[in-house]
Amino acid sequence: MSAFSSVLLSPLASFFSTTEDKVFHVVKCVLAFLFLLLCDRILKQHEKNEKEKKAIGEPIETTTDDVMTMKKGDLTRKELKQFDGKSDDKKPFLLLACKGTIFDVTKGRDFYGPGGPYNCFCGKDASLAFAKVSTSEEHMNANCSNLFAMEVDALNDWYRKFEEKYPVVGKVRDSDFKAPKKRKKTKASSK
Numbered sequence: 001m002s003a004f005s006s007v008l009l010s011p012l013a014s015f016f017s018t019t020e021d022k023v024f025h026v027v028k029c030v031l032a033f034l035f036l037l038l039c040d041r042i043l044k045q046h047e048k049n050e051k052e053k054k055a056i057g058e059p060i061e062t063t064t065d066d067v068m069t070m071k072k073g074d075l076t077r078k079e080l081k082q083f084d085g086k087s088d089d090k091k092p093f094l095l096l097a098c099k100g101t102i103f104d105v106t107k108g109r110d111f112y113g114p115g116g117p118y119n120c121f122c123g124k125d126a127s128l129a130f131a132k133v134s135t136s137e138e139h140m141n142a143n144c145s146n147l148f149a150m151e152v153d154a155l156n157d158w159y160r161k162f163e164e165k166y167p168v169v170g171k172v173r174d175s176d177f178k179a180p181k182k183r184k185k186t187k188a189s190s191k
């Protein structure tokens with residue numbers, strides 16, 4: 001062994017002089033590694049929780065009309081319910097769903113805000129109400145599987161209108177909206 005390596009390694013050699021020292025050192029290293037791993041997990045989980053908290057109701061961008069729009073992402077029906085302008089002061093956005101797609105109608109606050117004529121559509125999937133051109137509560141969050149042809153057309157027209165005018169936020173995760181399969185003929189169209 002050269003003089004240099006003997007100088008360098010002698011303290012280490014004396015440090016690991018006994019088997020117990022070696023075992024103790026290895027145990028310490030493993031514990032330190034596990035501790036760092038645990039810290040990393042906790043930090044990652046914390047970041048994830050913060051991200052999820054922000055995902056709901058966080059204003060992120062400004063549209064050309066200078067109205068803040070909501071961060072994009074899918075919502076459950078329960079989450080969507082909070083965006084009717086009345087349920088939660090901390091949720092400034094007005095959202096409605098048509099055919100399972102959520103639109104941010106905040107810029108139409110005069111129509112959709114509390115006290116407005118169409119606030120009844122907010123926080124829910126109002127597809128049946130759009131199909132039947134109704135504002136009745138019984139047509140909110142209701143099944144759309146049995147529609148007349150003209151109702152399907154009306155629903156699709158409303159959908160296009162929302163698509164043209166309002167930003168899409170995402171989908172209703174647990175939506176029970178099913179595209180009407182059969183277009184039942186109305187008396188007028190069967191002639």
Ligand code: HEM
Nearest residue numbers: 105108111117118121129130131132133134135158161165
């Ligand atoms: C007396 C009956 C009603 C009158 C006089 C009326 C009148 C209006 C008017 C003037 C607008 C604005 C149109 C525009 O932007 O140029 C409008 C928009 C609208 N109406 Fe009605 N409406 C009536 C009933 C209904 C009903 C029953 C529904 C149910 C589906 C409905 C849903 C809507 C929706 C979704 C909008 C679009 C608002 C937007 O641009 O975001 N309306 N209505």
